[in-house]
Amino acid sequence: MDINEILVIAMFLSFIALLFTGIPVAWVLGGIGVIFAGIGFLADMYMDTMTGLDYTTLGLVVNRLWKIMDNWILVALPMFIFMGIMLDKSGVAERLMQSMQELFGRVRGGLAITVTAIGIILAASTGIIGASVVLLAVMSLPSMTKQGYAMPLALGTIASAGTLGILIPPSIMLVIMADQLGLSVGDLFMGAVFPGLMLGGFYILYILITGIVKPDAAPIPPDAKPITMNAFMNVMKAVLPTLALIFVVLGSIFAGIATPTEASGVGAFGATMLAMYNRKFNFKVLKEVVGGTMNTTAYIFAIFIGATCFALVLRELGGDELIESFLTGLPFGPYGIIFFILGVIFLLGFFLDWIEITLIILPLLAPVISALGLDIDGYGVVDNPELVWFVMLVAMALQTSFLTPPVGFALFYLKGVCPPNVQLRDIYKGVIPFIILQLIGLLILVFWPQLVLWLPATAYG
Amino acid sequence: MTEIEKLPSVPLADGIDRFIQRIGLTVAWAYVALVLVIILQVVLRKGFASGLIALEELQWHLYAVGVMFGLSYAQTTNSHIRVDLFYSSFRAKTKHVIEILGILILVMPFIAIVFFHSLDFVADSWRINEHSSAPSGLGWRWLIKSTIPISFALLALAMVSRLIRDFTLLMRGDA
Amino acid sequence: ADKLLLKTPIAFGTHLPALGTPIAWVADQLKLVSDGKVKMKVYEPGKLVSPPEILDAVSSGKVNSGYSTAGYWQGKMPAAALFSAVPFGPEAGEYMAWLYYGNGMSLYQEMYDTAGYNVKVMPCAIISPETSGWFSKPIEKPEDLKGLNMRFFGLGASVMEKLGVGTVQLPGGEIFGALEKGAIDATEFSQPAIDQRLGLHKIVKYNYFPGWHQQATVFELLINKDTWGKMSKGQQALVETTCKASMTNAIAEGEAMQFEVMEKAAENGVEIRYWNQTMLDTFKSKWDEVVAEKTAADPFFNKVWTDLSTFRKGYDLWEANAFLPRAQK
Ligand code: NA
Ligand code: NA
Numbered sequence: 001m002d003i004n005e006i007l008v009i010a011m012f013l014s015f016i017a018l019l020f021t022g023i024p025v026a027w028v029l030g031g032i033g034v035i036f037a038g039i040g041f042l043a044d045m046y047m048d049t050m051t052g053l054d055y056t057t058l059g060l061v062v063n064r065l066w067k068i069m070d071n072w073i074l075v076a077l078p079m080f081i082f083m084g085i086m087l088d089k090s091g092v093a094e095r096l097m098q099s100m101q102e103l104f105g106r107v108r109g110g111l112a113i114t115v116t117a118i119g120i121i122l123a124a125s126t127g128i129i130g131a132s133v134v135l136l137a138v139m140s141l142p143s144m145t146k147q148g149y150a151m152p153l154a155l156g157t158i159a160s161a162g163t164l165g166i167l168i169p170p171s172i173m174l175v176i177m178a179d180q181l182g183l184s185v186g187d188l189f190m191g192a193v194f195p196g197l198m199l200g201g202f203y204i205l206y207i208l209i210t211g212i213v214k215p216d217a218a219p220i221p222p223d224a225k226p227i228t229m230n231a232f233m234n235v236m237k238a239v240l241p242t243l244a245l246i247f248v249v250l251g252s253i254f255a256g257i258a259t260p261t262e263a264s265g266v267g268a269f270g271a272t273m274l275a276m277y278n279r280k281f282n283f284k285v286l287k288e289v290v291g292g293t294m295n296t297t298a299y300i301f302a303i304f305i306g307a308t309c310f311a312l313v314l315r316e317l318g319g320d321e322l323i324e325s326f327l328t329g330l331p332f333g334p335y336g337i338i339f340f341i342l343g344v345i346f347l348l349g350f351f352l353d354w355i356e357i358t359l360i361i362l363p364l365l366a367p368v369i370s371a372l373g374l375d376i377d378g379y380g381v382v383d384n385p386e387l388v389w390f391v392m393l394v395a396m397a398l399q400t401s402f403l404t405p406p407v408g409f410a411l412f413y414l415k416g417v418c419p420p421n422v423q424l425r426d427i428y429k430g431v432i433p434f435i436i437l438q439l440i441g442l443l444i445l446v447f448w449p450q451l452v453l454w455l456p457a458t459a460y461g
Numbered sequence: 462m463t464e465i466e467k468l469p470s471v472p473l474a475d476g477i478d479r480f481i482q483r484i485g486l487t488v489a490w491a492y493v494a495l496v497l498v499i500i501l502q503v504v505l506r507k508g509f510a511s512g513l514i515a516l517e518e519l520q521w522h523l524y525a526v527g528v529m530f531g532l533s534y535a536q537t538t539n540s541h542i543r544v545d546l547f548y549s550s551f552r553a554k555t556k557h558v559i560e561i562l563g564i565l566i567l568v569m570p571f572i573a574i575v576f577f578h579s580l581d582f583v584a585d586s587w588r589i590n591e592h593s594s595a596p597s598g599l600g601w602r603w604l605i606k607s608t609i610p611i612s613f614a615l616l617a618l619a620m621v622s623r624l625i626r627d628f629t630l631l632m633r634g635d636a
Numbered sequence: 637a638d639k640l641l642l643k644t645p646i647a648f649g650t651h652l653p654a655l656g657t658p659i660a661w662v663a664d665q666l667k668l669v670s671d672g673k674v675k676m677k678v679y680e681p682g683k684l685v686s687p688p689e690i691l692d693a694v695s696s697g698k699v700n701s702g703y704s705t706a707g708y709w710q711g712k713m714p715a716a717a718l719f720s721a722v723p724f725g726p727e728a729g730e731y732m733a734w735l736y737y738g739n740g741m742s743l744y745q746e747m748y749d750t751a752g753y754n755v756k757v758m759p760c761a762i763i764s765p766e767t768s769g770w771f772s773k774p775i776e777k778p779e780d781l782k783g784l785n786m787r788f789f790g791l792g793a794s795v796m797e798k799l800g801v802g803t804v805q806l807p808g809g810e811i812f813g814a815l816e817k818g819a820i821d822a823t824e825f826s827q828p829a830i831d832q833r834l835g836l837h838k839i840v841k842y843n844y845f846p847g848w849h850q851q852a853t854v855f856e857l858l859i860n861k862d863t864w865g866k867m868s869k870g871q872q873a874l875v876e877t878t879c880k881a882s883m884t885n886a887i888a889e890g891e892a893m894q895f896e897v898m899e900k901a902a903e904n905g906v907e908i909r910y911w912n913q914t915m916l917d918t919f920k921s922k923w924d925e926v927v928a929e930k931t932a933a934d935p936f937f938n939k940v941w942t943d944l945s946t947f948r949k950g951y952d953l954w955e956a957n958a959f960l961p962r963a964q965k
Contacts, residue, residue: 020544020546020548021547021548022544022549022551023543023563023567024541024542024543024563025541025542026541027563027571028567030567030568031570033571034567035566035567035570056696056698057699058574058578059574059578059696060684060685061575062578062609063582063689063692063693064685064686065609066689067682067689068528069528069529069605069608070521070525070688071521072520074521074524078495078527078528079492169813175813182652182833184812184834184835184838186838186839187835189812189813257503259813259814262499262503265496265520266503268496268499269496269500272496287486290486290490290492290493291486293527294488294492294531294534295534295538297528297531298535299535299540299542302532302535303542306571309571309574315679315683316684320683406546415545416540423546423549424544424545424546425545425546428546506785513802514793514803517804581696585692589712589713589751589752591712592714593711594707594709594710594711596791596793596794597793597794597803598711
């Protein structure tokens with residue numbers, strides 16, 4: 001093993017080790033980056049490596065940081081957070097949750113199912129996981145706690161529903177993948193619809209079954225009434241304003257009034273209007289919302305900023321080459337190779353961000369997959385059907401990586417908005433069943449590619 | 462909204478934190494401006510077919526200011542995310558030591574790298590009076606770029622405050 | 637030094653034909669012709685540093701070289717646009733004539749020097765025209781453009797704005813979604829073979845030509861001046877000659893791969909249209925207005941523009957007589 005490889009592995013291991021000291025994730029990422037840049041520099045001097053790392057090169061961190069700042073697509077993140085906190089402060093969210101719960105009456109897990117349903121709706125309006133997770137948590141966690149849900153179930157539901165956004169279009173991840181592989185964004189968006197809905201369906205099914213098998217985990221509120229026409233009308237009245245808001249956000253996208261990025265601002269504005277309508281809006285509320293948005297946005301972006309330093313140094317140490325040499329020339333059959341690759345991506349997802357994986361690994365894999373000679377039917381409409389299908393497999397594996405400990409970004413975002421008595425280990429425990437569901441979904445996609453390819457073929461045929 | 466674990470009070474550190482928070486909460490109004498600019502942009506484009514590149518750019522300017530000044534703000538509210546798997550069961554003394562070492566060994570070098578390199582980055586932009594690459598975009602690019610050194614200086618100050626706090630508490634031997 | 641490693645972040649992925657493939661070719665050739673003594677390590681966009689940051693990274697020595705197009709720097713140096721693509725500007729042959737045998741190259745280097753950038757510049761690829769854009773309806777007269785929202789990049793955007801078009805400069809990845817949902821009504825991006833990858837033909841059917849805004853696009857290799865100064869005469873010649881060879885390679889590749897894609901698009905129901913004379917005249921007169929503003933605002937822009945215009949006026953005599961007229965269709 002040469003020195004570069006040892007350094008790359010040492011960098012990974014130090015990162016994981018330091019994470020568990022409880023030092024904030026963002027600073028571990030950034031700090032490890034700087035320290036290993038120093039180590040790389042010394043290795044160049046005394047150990048005949050060629051990392052090229054030094055003080056000047058490390059300055060690239062500033063250029064990379066600037067690209068996070070001038071990224072127009074990321075504007076959506078604080079806006080959806082703004083919307084979420086405003087909905088919470090204005091009492092709208094709680095009312096929505098209550099009403100939906102009434103609607104489900106005596107169905108166990110009704111509230112959790114509501115969360116998943118809203119998660120799917122949010123997923124269709126943005127692809128920003130941090131925003132979805134925070135929004136769902138702020139809106140639903142207090143209600144679920146009050147109703148006596150088992151913490152792991154509540155947290156797992158929120159985290160998993162929140163990550164659907166990276167798969168269900170519009171999705172930044174799919175946009176970048178399309179760009180990397182030269183595939184049509186439209187094909188990928190359409191291809192992701194059924195896989196995304198399938199996962200949402202699995203979540204709901206799981207919650208229903210949990211309600212039956214472990215009734216204590218998802219209790220029915222003591223005052224639950226059977227649904228009458230009257231109750232139904234009351235619920236409708238309560239839900240209407242919020243539904244209108246969601247309609248405005250989604251509608252503005254689908255009617256072509258706003259881009260998904262702008263729709264986030266429309267949502268924030270709409271939530272403020274709702275608060276005014278409910279007479280909950282005043283200067284103090286606005287100040288709290290603004291401060292909360294500032295805080296939440298910042299801790300999410302701190303991780304981006306730390307990660308960009310980490311990734312830069314990892315790359316300069318030769319992390320790309322290490323992963324590449326690991327993946328090429330595997331002695332398996334076509335499906336064997338696919339399973340192996342997915343397995344590796346899944347494992348890398350325990351530690352790396354999807355952006356890194358997409359940028360580093362996906363371009364290396366495309367030729368491998370094309371060369372497998374798989375006979376995947378694109379109905380004569382979808383270009384490179386085998387790649388579209390494979391990208392969807394990777395996308396789902398990566399979506400899972402948001403949920404896998406120790407480095408699961410959805411878990412971090414969720415932790416950020418939970419009350420302090422909720423610990424990360426509760427969240428870890430909660431997501432395990434959902435990770436298993438994801439893996440089942442992945443298996444289904446492997447053996448049933450038409451789930452991916454039928455829709456783009458039909459839509460653009 | 463976030464219920465933050467309250468840190469024990471240390472007068473000097475409290476003072477610094479209040480100063481940083483006052484700045485942070487003032488800058489935070491950029492997010493309200495952002496909402497309004499987005500609405501304006503949508504209305505102009507759809508209603509009057511005159512979307513403006515300058516407004517599009519103003520959006521990420523406002524967002525960037527919020528994000529960068531948020532870093533130090535979130536530090537003073539102790540909101541940066543930790544993997545608390547073991548951390549939550551550490552004794553207070555252990556936590557103080559970890560915090561101090563973490564800031565000195567990991568955080569400060571990182572902040573220093575960003576801060577010093579960003580000075581050249583801003584100076585270059587100032588020297589050529591950098592403008593948006595879109596002809597009808599915004600000018601004065603050095604102004605938004607200079608949020609990097611300023612916000613990282615504030616972040617360093619927030620770290621110093623935290624160092625003072627943890628060091629004082631460690632000396633005091635608080636449980 | 638005997639050996640040289642050029643660490644080269646690039647502005648366009650090497651998987652993109654004509655935009656990105658040339659630099660991969662250059663990297664391969666450098667290694668071959670130098671027997672492995674000069675190597676170029678190419679970093680895909682964003683891996684080390686994102687495209688708009690390449691100039692800063694090379695100039696400050698954070699990397700020792702970079703591959704981009706000068707159009708990206710027009711916010712830093714307005715004249716940079718003229719070294720990348722000029723609306724109603726020269727085609728590839730004339731462009732190269734001005735660069736290599738007119739004053740183009742010395743002005744190009746002078747621009748970076750006067751702005752204080754520590755870089756050595758050389759053209760390292762050139763590509764043929766881009767398409768003029770994708771529209772959801774036919775555009776027959778200037779009024780048809782009024783009120784459209786269009787994604788448009790660079791100097792051409794100023795022309796479109798003068799025609800009452802609301803322009804935005806969405807990143808490549810947002811174009812498809814915005815166009816599909818109608819947040820924008822039209823877009824330009826690149827050549828047919830590249831546009832096809834975005835899938836634009838799946839949503840809008842009117843693809844207009846000629847690309848008056850970009851008849852030829854030059855891509856540049858930037859090398860940190862300290863690195864350049866330390867290179868031997870042989871190494872310098874090696875890099876410069878390989879880049880010149882790359883100009884040939886890139887234009888040949890770009891010319892070869894468009895028609896097949898256009899045929900296929902036409903089969904899929906895309907209408908390939910040529911701007912009528914009224915439209916072309918309108919674009920031209922608005923472009924003249926834009927030029928008047930730009931030359932008044934920036935002295936160096938004016939200097940380059942005047943030189944280029946003088947060269948082109950001379951070339952006109954040759955061009956008008958030497959070439960066969962082009963048959964349309
Ligand atoms: Na989405
Ligand atoms: Na993970």
